[in-house]
Amino acid sequence: MLSNPFNFRSSFREAERLRRDMNELFEMLDRGPRLSVAATYPAMNVWTNPDGAIVTAELPGINPEDLEISVQGDTLTLRGNRSADALGEGEAYHRRERGNGQFQRAFQLPFAVDAAKVEATYELGVLSITLPRAESDKPRKIQVASA
Amino acid sequence: MAESKEIEVREAEKQELAQSGAERTRAQQAFVPRVDIYETDEMVAVVADMPGVDAGSVDINLEQSVLTITGNVNEKRPEGYTLAYAEYRTGDYVRSFTLSNQIDQDRIEAGVKDGVLRVHLPKVRPTSKKITVSAG
Numbered sequence: 001m002l003s004n005p006f007n008f009r010s011s012f013r014e015a016e017r018l019r020r021d022m023n024e025l026f027e028m029l030d031r032g033p034r035l036s037v038a039a040t041y042p043a044m045n046v047w048t049n050p051d052g053a054i055v056t057a058e059l060p061g062i063n064p065e066d067l068e069i070s071v072q073g074d075t076l077t078l079r080g081n082r083s084a085d086a087l088g089e090g091e092a093y094h095r096r097e098r099g100n101g102q103f104q105r106a107f108q109l110p111f112a113v114d115a116a117k118v119e120a121t122y123e124l125g126v127l128s129i130t131l132p133r134a135e136s137d138k139p140r141k142i143q144v145a146s147a
Numbered sequence: 148m149a150e151s152k153e154i155e156v157r158e159a160e161k162q163e164l165a166q167s168g169a170e171r172t173r174a175q176q177a178f179v180p181r182v183d184i185y186e187t188d189e190m191v192a193v194v195a196d197m198p199g200v201d202a203g204s205v206d207i208n209l210e211q212s213v214l215t216i217t218g219n220v221n222e223k224r225p226e227g228y229t230l231a232y233a234e235y236r237t238g239d240y241v242r243s244f245t246l247s248n249q250i251d252q253d254r255i256e257a258g259v260k261d262g263v264l265r266v267h268l269p270k271v272r273p274t275s276k277k278i279t280v281s282a283g
Binding site for chain 2: 022032033034036037038039040042043044045046047048049053054058059060061062064076082087088090091092093094095096097099100101102103104122124125126128131
């Protein structure tokens with residue numbers, strides 16, 4: 001907002017700020033949001049629309065049966081285990097970069113989730129959880145009654 | 148197995164492929180996949196984490212003694228959704244290794260399952276017989 005349209009200096013600054021904001025916005029639309037650092041394994045991406053969200057995580061080489069997904073209110077909890085390959089006799093590792101072990105992550109969503117309608121798929125090592133927004137959480141349009 | 152072991156956060160990080168001399172023809176970002184390499188008497192095995200890659204999009208190339216594994220990822224963006232928060236990026240995978248063993252190229256086996264590529268590189272069986280030098 002222009003604080004004082006007659007003050008040239010300040011309106012110039014405002015215009016400059018607006019230009020910068022617009023640039024940032026276009027950059028965001030182009031490349032998506034800035035990369036955040038995961039709090040714990042695994043890293044997650046969150047896709048949203050007004051009706052819900054899709055949370056994705058790259059979890060290569062996991063047995064889907066070892067995954068435990070639970071939702072309570074607006075919190076999604078993911079627990080799992082990535083087991084290591086069992087090496088046979090006479091086999092030795094040269095390199096070992098792939099992590100293994102247990103993981104647990106709780107993630108808070110910006111809305112309450114309809115837990116009964118949550119669906120998850122695991123494909124090509126990518127987990128995708130569809131979380132519909134609870135009806136009670138959706139904004140309600142209020143009709144204005146004319147008197 | 149050690150059941151209490153936990154995966155560390157750094158395991159969630161993807162290492163971007165450093166720009167080398169040759170530029171990539173695909174506009175997508177490329178990452179260095181995490182690998183396990185182990186060896187037995189018969190073969191060398193490479194196991195690489197490549198989430199999003201399937202059998203059709205993976206390429207294994209052995210030239211001279213350099214093994215290159217490439218995986219192209221065609222990201223599926225959920226329709227009708229926008230990416231609101233991101234902790235990882237998706238892209239292709241590229242990594243090369245120099246092998247010290249003689250590999251039998253015709254018997255290389257590879258498979259992709261659940262985003263994990265496994266390549267078995269059988270060693271060339273020694274065909275030469277031991278020659279005994281008789282003194283005389």
